[in-house]
Amino acid sequence: MSADDILRVNGLKVHFDVGRKPGGARRVVHAVDGVDFHVTKGTCFGIVGESGSGKSTIAQAIMRLAPITDGSVFLGNQQISGLQGDSLRAARQRFQMVFQDPFSSLNPRKKARAAIREPLDLLEIGTPSERDAVAEEMLTAVGLHRDAGRLFPHQFSGGQRQRLCIARALASRPDLIVCDEPVSALDVAIQAQILNLLRQLQADMGLSYVFISHDLAVVQYICDDVGVMYLGEFVEQAPVGKLFQDAKHPYTWSLMAAALSPEAERGALAKRPLLGGEPPSPTDPPSGCRFAARCPFATDKCVAEKPALRDFGSGHRVACHFAGELEPPIPELRAA
Amino acid sequence: MTDTAPFLEIIDLSVEMKTETGTIRVLDNVSLQIRRGTTLGIVGESGCGKSMTALAMMRLLPPGFEITSGQIILDGEDITRASDARMRALRGNDISMIFQEPMTSLNPVFTVGDQIAEAVRQHQGLDKAKAEQRAIEMLKSVQIPGAEARLHSYPHEFSGGMRQRVMIAMALACQPRLIIADEPTTALDVTVQAQIFALMRELQEETGTAIMLITHDLGAVAELADDVAVFYSGWRIESGPAASILRNASHPYTSGLMSCTPRLRLGKAAAGGAADLREIAGMVPQLGQMPQGCRFAPRCALADDHCRSAVPPDVGVAPAHSAKCWKTEAEVLA
Numbered sequence: 001m002s003a004d005d006i007l008r009v010n011g012l013k014v015h016f017d018v019g020r021k022p023g024g025a026r027r028v029v030h031a032v033d034g035v036d037f038h039v040t041k042g043t044c045f046g047i048v049g050e051s052g053s054g055k056s057t058i059a060q061a062i063m064r065l066a067p068i069t070d071g072s073v074f075l076g077n078q079q080i081s082g083l084q085g086d087s088l089r090a091a092r093q094r095f096q097m098v099f100q101d102p103f104s105s106l107n108p109r110k111k112a113r114a115a116i117r118e119p120l121d122l123l124e125i126g127t128p129s130e131r132d133a134v135a136e137e138m139l140t141a142v143g144l145h146r147d148a149g150r151l152f153p154h155q156f157s158g159g160q161r162q163r164l165c166i167a168r169a170l171a172s173r174p175d176l177i178v179c180d181e182p183v184s185a186l187d188v189a190i191q192a193q194i195l196n197l198l199r200q201l202q203a204d205m206g207l208s209y210v211f212i213s214h215d216l217a218v219v220q221y222i223c224d225d226v227g228v229m230y231l232g233e234f235v236e237q238a239p240v241g242k243l244f245q246d247a248k249h250p251y252t253w254s255l256m257a258a259a260l261s262p263e264a265e266r267g268a269l270a271k272r273p274l275l276g277g278e279p280p281s282p283t284d285p286p287s288g289c290r291f292a293a294r295c296p297f298a299t300d301k302c303v304a305e306k307p308a309l310r311d312f313g314s315g316h317r318v319a320c321h322f323a324g325e326l327e328p329p330i331p332e333l334r335a336a
Numbered sequence: 337m338t339d340t341a342p343f344l345e346i347i348d349l350s351v352e353m354k355t356e357t358g359t360i361r362v363l364d365n366v367s368l369q370i371r372r373g374t375t376l377g378i379v380g381e382s383g384c385g386k387s388m389t390a391l392a393m394m395r396l397l398p399p400g401f402e403i404t405s406g407q408i409i410l411d412g413e414d415i416t417r418a419s420d421a422r423m424r425a426l427r428g429n430d431i432s433m434i435f436q437e438p439m440t441s442l443n444p445v446f447t448v449g450d451q452i453a454e455a456v457r458q459h460q461g462l463d464k465a466k467a468e469q470r471a472i473e474m475l476k477s478v479q480i481p482g483a484e485a486r487l488h489s490y491p492h493e494f495s496g497g498m499r500q501r502v503m504i505a506m507a508l509a510c511q512p513r514l515i516i517a518d519e520p521t522t523a524l525d526v527t528v529q530a531q532i533f534a535l536m537r538e539l540q541e542e543t544g545t546a547i548m549l550i551t552h553d554l555g556a557v558a559e560l561a562d563d564v565a566v567f568y569s570g571w572r573i574e575s576g577p578a579a580s581i582l583r584n585a586s587h588p589y590t591s592g593l594m595s596c597t598p599r600l601r602l603g604k605a606a607a608g609g610a611a612d613l614r615e616i617a618g619m620v621p622q623l624g625q626m627p628q629g630c631r632f633a634p635r636c637a638l639a640d641d642h643c644r645s646a647v648p649p650d651v652g653v654a655p656a657h658s659a660k661c662w663k664t665e666a667e668v669l670a
Contacts (some may be wrong), residue, residue, distance in 0.1 A: 050525040051496070157619050158382070187381040187552055192596035192615040209590030214525060217598035220606070221613060244606035258530035259600045260555025262582050269559050270534050275527045278495050 006175050006208040007039040013072035014054070014061050018283070026240070030282050031057040033232035034071070034265060039176070039225075044202065044209040045221030046217060046240070053229040055212045059180045063097050064088060075176060084173065093123050096169035100181035101334070102161035106153040112164055113149030116291060119172045140166040151205070159190035166197065177281065178210045183218060195222055216259055220244055225315070228252045229280050231290040234309065238316040247333060248312065248323040250287075251275075251291050256330055273329040289321070297326055337501040341412075342369035343546050344514060349406035351385075353394050353623075360403070360624045362388055362571045370514070371562070375540065375547040377561030377578065379554060379593070381620055384567040386550045390516045394431060395423045411513065434508040436519040438499035442491040448475075448502045449487030451508050459510045478535060487611075497528035501535070508539060518550045533559055551619040554597055558582055566590050569620055569631040572587075574658025586659040588636050592616040596655075630662065638663045 014032040021027050032054045039045040060066035062073055064080065073081040080091055096119065099105040106115055116135040118124060126134065134225040136146045142163040142323050153161055162182060169177050179198070183191040200221060201207055219226055219240075226243050228236045228251065236249040247253060254275040261268075264306060275304045277294045286293065301321055309317040312324065320326075328334055351363040351422060363385045370376045371514065378386045391397050393408055395418070408416045415426065435441040443451060452474055458512035461633060466485070475483035478501040491499055498519060507515055517536070521529035537560065540547060549560055557564055565575040572585040585591040595614040618635040621627060629646045633639040643662050650658045651666050 050527060098423050098599060103573065159619060188554075188593060188618075189381060189596050189616040190619070192598075192613045193617075195613060196599070196615055215598075215602040216526075220600060221598045241606060244600075244602055245604070254527060255603060258526040258531075260526075260553060260559055261599060262554035262558050262594055262597055263599075264555065264558045266558065266560070266562075266578065267537060270537060274530045276531070278497060278528070331601060332605065334603075 001125065004041045005038045005074075006041045006076060007045075009037050009058075009071070010074075011060065012058065012061060012068065012073065013070040013297070014057050014066050015069040017293070019173060021193065027283055030062065030232050030285050031066075032283065033096040033163075035232075035234050037209050037225075037227055037229070037234070037237065039210060041175075041208055042202070042206050043149075044211050044222055046213065046219040046226040047209045047229055048212065048213060048219050048226060049229030050261040052231075052280060052282065054282070055214075055229055055230040056180050058229075059097065059178045059210065059212055062178055062244055064107045074234060089123065090154065093119070093125065093172035094174050096174040098162070098169050098177060098179045098182045100163050101185050102158055102165050103153075103185075105165055106161060108153055110153075111149065112144075112151050112153070114158070115153070115164060116149070116168045116171050119168060123172060125172060134171055136169075138170050141170065141201065143168045143193075150182050157190075158186055159193060162186060162190075163197065166201070167292040170201070174207075176208045176210065178212075180212045181214070182211075184215070185215070186336060191218075196223060216255055217234050228255070232282055233290060233319065234317075235291060236317065236318045239314065242314060242316050245333070246316070247290075247328070248316075248326075249320050250297050250326065252292075253328055256333075287289055289319075296329075297322060343372040343408075343411055344368070344370040344388070344548075345409040346393070347407045347409070349389070349392060349408065350404045351388055351397065353406045354400050354402070354403055355624070357624075360622065362405075362570050363392065365406070366570075366572045368565055368572065368575070370546045370548060372386050373540070373544040373548060374562040375549055375560050377549045377551060377557035377564045378567060379551060379557055379564060380567030381552065383569075383620060383623070385570040386567050387518055388570075389567075390433070390518055390548065390550060394427055394433065394516070396427075423581055428455055428512075429510045430508065430512055431516065432512040433501075434503050434507050434515060436522050438496065438503045438523070439491065441497060441503060444491055447488050448494070448505075449488055452502070452506045455506055455509045465583075469620040470509060471505075474509050475502070477508070477539065478502070478505045479549075480505070497531065498522055499523060500528075500532055502533070504539070505537065508543070508545075511543060512545060514546045514548065516548045516550070519552070520549075521556070522552075537561065554582065554593060566593075568606045569626065571660060572656075573632065573661070574659045576654065580654050580657045584654065584655045584657075585634075586664045587661050588663065589616070589632050590659075591607045592635075611657070630660075 012032055012035050016029040017025045018029055023264055049055050057066055062067050068081050113135045116138055120131040122131045139146050144163055183194050211223055223240050225239050227234045230251050236252045257272040288304050289302040289307050292298040307319045307321045309318050309319045346368040348365045350362050352359045380386050392403055449471045452471035456462050456468045456470050472483050480486055480501055521532050561578040564578045564581045565572050568589050574590045585594050616635055627634055630643045630648050633643040648660050648662045650660050651664045652658045
């Protein structure tokens with residue numbers, strides 16, 4: 001952990017109480033079950049995993065939109081996990097969020113300029129005319145016309161709406177933007193535009209991102225460090241180059257094996273080692289390795305004993321009893 | 337009819353939408369062919385007419401939309417003007433459809449067994465016991481564990497991937513000759529998507545059914561399709577064998593799509609930093625505000641005045657491979 005860290009998440013747990021089991025015992029969903037990571041200033045930290053793995057819950061916990069059961073979140077030197085009321089509001093200008101669906105995350109009755117101004121209005125930053133100036137500046141920064149502020153959300157296309165959402169997130173000049181699947185709802189041509197916009201804004205403004213996605217190729221394109229999540233926990237964490245050259249966790253391999261490519265031979269997927277089954281319920285996570293039930297390499301030890309995240313040097317950490325001993329089923333990784 | 341004749345042929349199909357201010361052509365002279373037992377991938381951005389083509393084929397166009405010209409020929413039979421009764425007999429029986437969102441396309445108040453059995457009772461006249469037997473077989477064929485017990489489960493008791501398997505079981509229950517799969521895995525995780533694709537291939541090999549795969553993902557096309565048609569703004573702008581198009585895209589839009597798809601690079605290939613992702617500037621023209629000449633011209637780097645004024649022809653670039661573009665070099669016939 002260095003002084004350059006813009007975000008530090010320590011032992012974060014988010015549990016949701018969902019009533020009682022027949023018999024009276026409490027049912028608790030372990031959405032996020034102890035994750036640690038940090039984001040260096042000016043970089044992008046990616047979180048990948050299947051739906052239900054807890055990726056979005058991490059985003060919401062950082063944004064203070066989900067209750068934090070245990071652990072701490074620091075933005076710079078300020079602990080934001082314990083803030084309440086006015087002090088939380090005051091801190092909010094420093095971290096903003098971009099959501100997946102640009103259709104449901106803009107108020108249809110608010111014009112674009114008002115939408116971008118809203119964070120400034122709520123946080124009472126600047127005078128009204130200064131806020132309008134910031135809104136126009138942000139519109140041009142995200143590649144929209146400065147006069148587009150007079151239009152309503154329905155007058156924009158999906159890609160343009162996502163640009164609006166990014167402009168709104170930028171308005172309060174945050175240090176950190178949490179992006180939850182920001183390109184998943186977009187067409188591939190528009191997806192490329194938004195990814196390149198995010199990269200360019202990062203270079204121009206020194207932004208830091210937490211970037212949540214289920215798409216490994218997108219994560220590889222935009223992220224500097226990656227955490228792979230499974231059922232509320234990180235199973236592997238590494239700098240992006242390290243992860244894609246030398247992934248060591250069987251779950252990471254199975255995500256890589258399932259990726260599609262326009263260059264692949266027809267039926268290539270059928271020849272790869274595909275993962276069967278689906279993740280177990282987060283209400284009653286297995287006591288051993290959470291991936292053991294689907295893992296082709298699992299032994300009795302995996303079922304009985306939970307593997308810790310072990311360090312493999314230069315920030316590469318893997319939670320598998322047999323990490324480094326297994327032969328990756330992906331030929332490209334063996335050659336490396 | 338020989339096996340080389342296309343099983344489904346769409347010839348110069350146009351669909352128009354009536355609005356208060358006039359008619360808008362949402363599909364413009366689109367032609368397609370699907371050979372028996374093969375998969376045709378239809379690729380394009382949202383609003384390009386992919387799903388509209390499928391709906392026109394099923395004769396399920398929304399109110400206000402109408403087929404204004406062209407023909408749809410299914411196994412030698414012209415169904416463009418077939419009666420409603422004939423279409424009801426074909427739908428679900430000879431042609432069936434798998435939709436994107438399995439939660440909204442299954443009825444939440446009936447068990448999945450009832451819903452699969454309904455299709456076979458309606459279309460094949462099986463009695464209740466036989467229909468239930470059939471439903472069990474179908475759930476087994478899509479590899480749902482404990483099929484007998486799951487028959488009595490409701491859709492909400494299944495996960496997303498399992499629900500899509502139920503949809504596929506239902507689509508296959510009447511042994512259709514053509515399945516239209518409209519973005520069948522878009523709502524699913526990659527590992528589940530891989531399972532569904534593997535299942536679709538396996539079932540196609542067993543049953544010999546033809547598949548129309550509607551997708552925006554060129555990777556899905558590479559995995560499943562024999563042939564590809566690329567759509568842009570209601571035009572079919574390129575079509576041909578999948579291998580030919582993916583290796584040698586001839587239309588600037590298709591090659592643009594190829595270059596803006598991020599690629600996963602593993603092993604040694606991941607060592608260098610990420611290469612820049614190219615983008616296609618601008619966005620699709622709005623319905624009713626189509627440019628004069630080529631519809632892609634406003635976004636095309638190669639476009640000149642000719643492109644902007646005259647509609648391009650379909651130019652043959654390789655055997656069975658053509659592109660609707662003025663700038664494409666025609667195939668040199670030896």
